[in-house]
Amino acid sequence: MSPDRAPVGALFRRFRDRLASEGPERPSVSGGHGAKQSGRFAEAGGSRATGTGAGVARTDAGAAEAGLAPQPPRDVPPTERRRGGRRKGGGGEQLNVPPAEFTSYYGRPVLKAPVWKWDIAAYLFTGGLAAGSSLLAAGGQLTGRPALRRAGRVTSLAAVTTSAYFLINDLGRPSRFHHMLRVAKLTSPMSVGTWILSAFGPAAGVAAIAEAAPWLPERGVLGLGRRLLPPVGHAAGLAAAATAPLLATYTGVLLADTAVPSWHEAYPELPMIFAGSALASGAGVGLLTAPTDQAGPARRFAVAGAAMELWGSHRVENRLGLLSEPYAEGTPGRLLKAGRALTAAGVVGALIGRRNRALSAVSGAALLAASVCTRFGIFHGGVASAKDPRYTVVPQRERADRRAAEQG
Template sequence: MTTSPFDNFRPPETARRRRRASGVRGAVSGAAKDVAKGARRNWMNREGGGQREAPAVPDAEFSSYYGQPVVKPVPWDHKISAYLFVGGIAGVSGIIQAGAAATGNAVLQRNSRLTAMATVGLSGAALVADLGRPERFLNMLRTVKLTSPMSVGTWILSGYAAFTGVTTATEVLGLLPARGPLRSLSRVLAPVAAPATVGQALMGAPLAAYSAVLLSDTAHPVWHESRRQLPFVFVGSAALASGGVQMLLTPLAHAGPARRLALLGAGTELVAMHRLEGHLAQLRIDEPITSGTGAGTLRLARALTLAGGAGTLLSGRSRLAALASGAALATASALTRVGVVEAGIESAKDPQYTVRLQKDRLEERRSRGVVDDSIVTVG
């Protein structure tokens, strides 16, 4: 006779009838004991009993997919971080130039328009460099897919660049002597200059914010779970960077609106990042932000934002303070984008963050009495 540890999982056998009365009483007593034992052991909790065979293996503790990440990380490098950074500056610069044009601040209008043209060009170049071939960018313009942030973002970038080209050409022609062909070109652009100014401002805000939607639409845990806070982080970061750049380029007498915008952006980003970290801490996936690869970058960005904001308050009368504060704010914005990108990629590479969220959602559904399905991935 052989024994096995799994013999305990076999269902109890039904007692046979015996001719003797004592045998019947013994069988009944044995069956009662088996029933009582089966009541204590349930096949659903992997301890045998009843008339069904229990699974002979313990519950699996899922932690990865054959040692590989559950979510495939995006193959991005610092070209995408640069694209996010200069794209944010371009978007908010379009808003600054419209405000400067409305208030008659010609110096700030000129500088912000030239900044917008330079940064939108760099943004497109960084995107094409990441795509590998320029025709891939053109292929995305063949259709409009409203459910795809990349498709919508490509059209936002293209539309913004068109309006920016008109306003920048108008500004450059105003700096050149109006002779020959330049005079004719100025007459052609004059009727569309005002609509282009408004169009650039209207497209600027979506350009500064859509990249956050682009990241949040992925399955990377840190990005996806930050979808309600990340747009505020990116818009605030773009505002403080654009204000900082104009503090570098524009004299003190004309840079007042840029300083106020930089302060507003710094406050928005600090508050939004604090709420983002708190939200991820509640979900127990804040390690990539607080102690992971991008944590040091984000801490340095916060320090520069605080220092740049404090310097901005004192830069109204000091050109040197304005230069230092503007450089600190622009650097802080760039580091914020780098840190967020690194943290998101790290959260996708480590399976624990994906699995932890799925288990927590499953437990939450079970606590509400939803036990008839196993949906665990819907946020």
């Protein structure tokens, strides 16, 4: 121990003598004799005040000397202080927390926007066009309308070939499409769609090739092909038509199966919209290419497809609440609005121009353009909803509030 420091015992005796000489109004230490003395003050009706220092406890008289406000005894309820936003009728101070608003990290999107580009939107259109044209060809085949059948089969093959090109272009390498055929997963819309496209394509190709049978010579090996191709083409055309509804609607299921808010929430309507758009586009092919006396099935397809497409689009733009905004604003809103106008004009023209070849062709072109606008509008609307965090956070909190209200 250093010689200039006093022993611990001497320091303690000096502190005890000082405490005895200054009386009971001096600060008490926490614990031991000081804690008992503070308890006696509280039992006698005194009050305590707390200063800014650590562990300061005083009587009212000591607090007055130190310039501190006295604190009431323990058995006295706290004084009620009101502030703006305090709950009425309760003791003490209550502060209201403002309702939470959606936030994201520096306003960045919560979801990663789809990396798909315009070729996938074009793939949605060409797939629907192939399906609608195949159904149109089957209608022409069953009702004895060769011009309608021929136009539908040729367009279906061209559309499904273009659709496969857009899909492979998005995948990057043709081998990736082949790799997707190594598994069949019923819970994956992409896997199911790959198999649907693989089944539809060859059937549509055989049906289209059969239309070349009249150009083959009547004798020899090619003559045999001339006799065999028509029945084989009829069977292939019906097989393609049986697969066409799946091809027309699976892309809607594929979009709704993603986490993109405005696609996912519209899962009941997207397959309906895509089916109606496919029928309308197939009708457009028939009205554009077939004579008016053979375009009866095309006109009926136009009415049915327009009804389904307009009903689904109306639901998407009005049922989803906040998530309907991406479909009504900006580029998606303009595209969908143009699609509705062109669809209505195409149906009216198809009904009025039953004997007018020019008006029938214009109506068919309007229906094809309407299908393009609808598919691209749905595509861009979903991408816009993924880029804005508001469309992800707000609906999630609304669902959480509804669940809490139901459980409460």
